[in-house]
Amino acid sequence: MTQKVSIITKGEMLDMIKKHLNIQKNTEFARFLGISSQAVSNWYARNTFDAELLYTKCDFINADWLLSGRGSMLKEEIKQPKTIQEPSFCVNNDFVHIPVVDISVAAGSGFTNSDYIEEEECISMPLSMVKDGRKYLCVRVKGQSMVPSILDGGYLIIRLMERSEWESVRDNYVYVVSDREGRSYVKRLKNRLRQHGFIVCMSDNVDKRNYPNFNLYEKDLNTIWYAEWYFSAKLPNIQETYYRKQGELEDRLDELTAQFQQFQKALNTNH
Structure with missing residues (x-):
């Protein structure tokens, strides 16, 4: 038979x-x-x-x-990403272990990720600080584009957003986004998915020549992670940035004042 x-x-x-x-x-x-x-x-x-x-x-x-319809859906030659285990719990059930991974998150122009996420260590956080049942990662930040808000060498606790949540991305909040080419970015976003089909990725660094804003279209987006917590051994010196900008404005005001005085003097001379 x-x-x-x-x-x-x-x-x-x-x-x-x-x-x-x-x-x-x-x-x-x-x-x-x-x-x-x-x-x-x-x-x-x-x-x-x-x-x-x-x-x-x-x-x-x-x-x-x-x-x-026979066999495996996936190509055999494709190296599948290493599975990140769901957060494991301590004995007292008060803490959750979140994998610390190095996916070369770029706070700048972008670093190409490896073929898979390599889990190296874990960070423990109280259960009250995370959402139950959601996937979290702790990633190391590299680069200067989010200075002074987020410093090179800091750590972000990020939560994976479902695709159905993408349109709820909030303007001017920090996210980690990855594209289909394998590049990842830490950026402050503006959500224009519903109107125009893209998100605007913005750097906090005032040097816009080296850290310009750019758009990522939905068809090019792979994942969006919401940055819920930030850890750093360094305290950002917001005052340094503030006083530098204040000094630049004062210098510019001095230049304008001098130009105005020269212009006024020229007018008086002509009369």
Whole structure:
């Protein structure tokens, strides 16, 4: 007696792809693919999909699985990220252990991440300081673009935001964002996703020539993490920045005063 081989449906395959992308709603899936939500609904209704589009947009998909539904969904040659264990609890259940990782978070132009996140150590925090059931990381900050607010060598406790939360990103708050090219940034954001489909990434450093603002479009975004806590062995010297800017303004005022006096003197001479 020949045993039948169970082949998964196209709808089940779409569900697996969405789960891997951490997407729940068809509207978000359609936006990721660059098509209408009605097109995705039609795929489910007709038990079909555009295999070429999925293979192009989802570089992790095994082509044989996409065509036949057999085998593994993921390409064998892709190195899967090391799984970060869910926060583990101390014996007294009062603290949570958060992995300290070095993903080369760039507080500047950006550093390319390694192929996987390497867990090195943990930091313990009271349970009351984190949200239950959410994924957290502690990352080291590199660079000068967020000075004086966030210093090079400091640590950020960041919480992963679901895609459904992206439109709730708050203006002028600090986040860690990563793009699909593997670059990560610590930036203060302006949320323009709903209006224009992008976020504005801003540095706190006043040197805008070296640390200019830039936009990241939703199609290029990989993850957004909300920075909930900041730890540093150094105290930012806000007064130093303030007095430097005050000194620059005073110098400029002196120049303008001198120019005005020369202009006034020239007028008096002509009369």
